């Protein structure tokens with residue numbers, strides 16, 4: 001067999017496959033789950049029984065997500081559509097408009113002519129360290145895992161363009177078998193380009209389709225006939241207005257003895273049996289020529305249209321003004337996914353897209369009553385998809401998941417080689433290497449000899465939280481104690497009573513509690529989130545790792561008997577975190593809030609999103625109050641989750657005692 005070789009495909013003569021560890025998924029949020037369903041799910045879980053199906057939106061790298069899906073879904077996915085990065089060598093930005101301040105006193109005319117402030121942030125990167133070699137190895141590993149997930153009746157669609165489609169076709173032929181290739185679909189994705197001088201304009205993407213067997217699900221798709229075709233062929237009309245064309249009754253295959261007979265004095269090979277011809281004749285469906293050759297009437301209203309071919313020019317691209325456009329780079333039209341999903345799956349089938357971006361595949365699957373699993377590594381993609389799904393009327397409950405600390409542990413083990421005497425020693429080496437890596441990304445200087453202090457930056461001490469545990473109040477106290485000792489001691493110690501605490505996760509309410517502790521010990525504290533980009537080699541290489549400070553959220557709860565009104569009263573994120581051009585447009589704290597949601601009865605398990613408000617392009621206003629009536633009196637824990645315009649989330653817990 002012809003084989004495509006790239007650097008990194010083989011190591012010591014052995015083909016390099018994907019990561020194969022299956023990590024447990026963590027449900028970080030449920031959406032649209034009713035109180036009864038929530039209770040039933042808890043009971044099923046407690047009884048060790050299988051819980052009901054929930055569609056899944058997964059925030060994570062496909063490298064860890066796909067192998068983690070295998071134990072549950074190997075051979076069970078009915079349709080896989082992927083629209084991965086195309087190796088464009090570019091980065092894609094997520095552009096959001098900074099919302100207007102509430103009651104800004106401007107009349108409509110002024111706000112209309114006002115230039116919107118755009119907040120531009122990197123959504124994802126399509127640049128590859130070793131160029132095409134890394135891209136192909138990445139595609140090969142993806143294809144291997146997708147093949148295992150695909151069911152016997154399933155189809156895989158891979159959406160690419162001229163840059164890599166020919167290479168990836170070869171990779172897919174190798175992984176799935178060249179004989180499993182079904183189609184190469186050309187989708188005209190853009191209007192003709194005008195500014196092309198020395199070549200033909202490039203305006204199509206290519207979608208490759210494969211299946212594992214010949215027994216794949218297939219629902220033929222049709223498109224309407226063109227007007228000229230109708231005019232030329234459907235020339236006849238019945239008295240009641242039905243349009244028809246005449247189609248010859250002569251069989252194109254001359255070798256059909258059973259269908260060879262004389263009909264009304266003419267002997268030919270016919271398309272239909274004698275009995276069927278008689279029926280058609282009696283029903284007035286046959287029209288005879290001068291030489292007595294029959295044709296039958298083909299009614300336009302009985303035709304399904306033209307069977308869909310592999311060149312799709314009827315699905316226009318999304319543009320700024322399109323109704324569907326939600327400002328996600330490389331967002332695909334719903335009509336494209338609709339055709340693919342209808343052709344290759346049935347209601348109830350499971351659809352997977354592990355590069356879901358703005359959520360097109362999930363949204364269309366939802367609308368067509370398919371089950372779905374959608375994954376993406378960008379926080380903007382997850383947030384955009386969640387909002388998009390919430391906008392679907394009658395959306396079925398779904399969960400938002402990640403691999404949490406397990407993904408980070410796996411990353412730590414894979415990235416930081418160790419060679420110690422025992423596992424404990426190796427783990428220690430890895431942790432040190434990991435901390436130094438993070439300190440470096442935080443542009444801080446390594447500091448040794450302390451248990452809790454790992455570095456210094458601008459005279460402040462820096463603590464790097466572990467990959468697998470949240471930073472707790474006890475940690476903060478210990479860091480503060482050690483910080484004071486360090487300030488008071490020798491030469492290269494910190495010079496300011498300040499500490500930057502970097503963490504992946506923070507214990508509930510840590511921000512407020514720890515600030516009190518810090519104030520009591522006269523030390524300034526800043527909590528900064530270690531962003532997911534730390535796990536993404538491309539983001540690290542490009543210096544795109546930004547440590548955002550935790551937001552501070554204030555809420556007020558008023559209640560009268562069982563009726564509760566919860567209001568957001570303030571929200572702050574350090575202005576340094578907001579790009580300069582957007583900063584000046586922010587006059588009121590509520591402009592920082594893109595979305596917020598409430599769990600009215602948090603039970604220390606998962607955040608159940610029971611109410612939410614968010615900005616959309618069509619409706620950029622957001623509410624700042626939510627109301628709820630409890631069915632039962634008692635003490636309830638309310639959790640409020642805000643997602644700000646930078647895509648980061650902040651939570652706040654409040655207790656209410658309703659009578």
Ligand SMILES: C[S@@+](CC[C@H](N)C(=O)[O-])C[C@H]1O[C@@H](n2cnc3c(N)ncnc32)[C@H](O)[C@@H]1O
Pocket residue numbers: 060061062063083084085123124328329330331332333354355356357358359360361375376377378381
């Ligand atoms: C071309 S876009 C998909 C657009 C999508 N079809 C839509 O209609 O919005 C590719 C997506 O792949 C995501 N991505 C890139 N590398 C990934 C990885 N290793 N794991 C998961 N998602 C990844 C990017 O964040 C981006 O959202």
